[in-house]
Amino acid sequence: MRIFIGIDLDSEVRGRISRFLEGVESFAPEARWVRPESLHITLKFIGEQTPERVEAIAQRLRRVGGSAFEIRTGGYGFFPTAKAPRVFWIGIHAGPQLAELARSIDTATAELGIPREDRPYSPHLTLARGGGAGRRSGSPRWREGDGPNAVFTVLEKRLAAMTELDFGTMTAHEFILYHSQLSPGGSKYTKVQRFPLKA
DSSP: OEEEEEEEOOHHHHHHHHHHHHHHGGGSTTSEEOOGGGOEEEEEEEEEOOHHHHHHHHHHHTTOOOBOEEEEEEEEEEEEOSSSEEEEEEEEEEOHHHHHHHHHHHHHHHTTTOOOOSSOOOOEEEEEEOOSSSTTOOOOSOOTTOOOOGGGHHHHHHHHTSOOOEEEEEEEOEEEEEEEEOOTTOOEEEEEEEEEOBO
């Protein structure tokens, strides 16, 4: 089972992003756009695990504490840079609770032998991938083969002419263990277990 841990978007924020996507997808027709229903905020990607290990991870996650907190979605950028764009993303803005939750999850899963993250937590929502090195990857890191990429050229110009992107604010009441299934039409995510945050 290929698994990761994340936060789902509420319907209002997802709806605003969906309407935005309808308006801009035509500016980068060669990009691979994410389906709005699969958008989520990743807290930790784990990868392939046996069903027994998935259950052990879920048990450990039940002990992760935390309180509900607000998340604002807005702004945008490109990974690794705007000059060599491979990934188009929108920003996630939250208080320290979001990074603390990601750190607690990283610590909890490390106790089961899952490698810790080797870079600071940088929350974002990937909206499109434009090819280049590591076509499937949403990694912000520079990779061999990255360079000028015309896929997002028109999109960048149109976005520069828009007012600041703001998709609204939501409250994170829980985090979720997801099962990710890869398919030619894009990844399909199934919610395996939910872990509530204190009100």
